[in-house]
Ligand SMILES: [Zn+2]
């Protein structure tokens with residue numbers, strides 16, 4: 001969908017499909033669009049969460065994708081609620097680029113479902129992937145933090161602690177989309193720093209973000225957190241690009257560029 005369509009929408013139309021809204025809600029998205037958002041049901045890699053090719057032998061039989069078999073992952077396990085495609089992708093865009101803050105509430109609900117699949121140890125430290133200060137100033141919020149807070153609100157009790165200030169993005173990076181694997185690694189290397197080592201040492205960390213695309217960002221965060229003494233690092237995201245739904249990537253670059 002082109003961004004131009006929004007200009008023609010009335011405030012009482014769904015921001016995803018343009019159908020008139022039946023109920024007044026803080027989130028201008030219709031019930032049909034929300035109902036279309038479903039969790040991943042295909043078989044996924046037990047480490048990184050990528051879709052596994054059906055009925056192939058070898059690694060798939062052991063539940064790991066070929067990349068995770070070749071190179072041991074820096075994080076223990078990554079899970080996502082849904083595929084980064086269709087309505088879920090548009091809902092994330094609504095928050096990030098259209099700045100419709102109430103979208104964080106429903107995205108937090110999905111994130112919680114991803115977290116529940118992981119079943120992290122009690123008292124896990126939830127760390128949202130940080131934005132660089134320049135990006136945060138421009139966007140005015142960190143979507144990962146808003147979504148994580150919404151998930152935590154639903155989680156309740158002392159299942160987890162929240163720390164949005166232990167990990168810092170010290171170097172701005174360009175979008176990872178369209179870069180080769182070595183380019184992505186160069187782009188992200190040294191971009192993060194742990195600023196409160198005492199709060200990370202010996203802790204289990206649950207890194208959270210809106211989308212996992214290549215996993216390079218999550219891997220680099222896991223690397224610096226473990227170097228700072230973190231015990232294990234888990235990753236939960238609302239969405240994940242899957243090879244079967246991989247077409248979503250390329251035009252996200254345009255959204256990032258338009259937004260900056
Ligand atoms: Zn709709």
Ligand SMILES: [Zn+2]
Pocket residue numbers: 045046047048049050064065066067068069
């Ligand atoms: Zn994998």
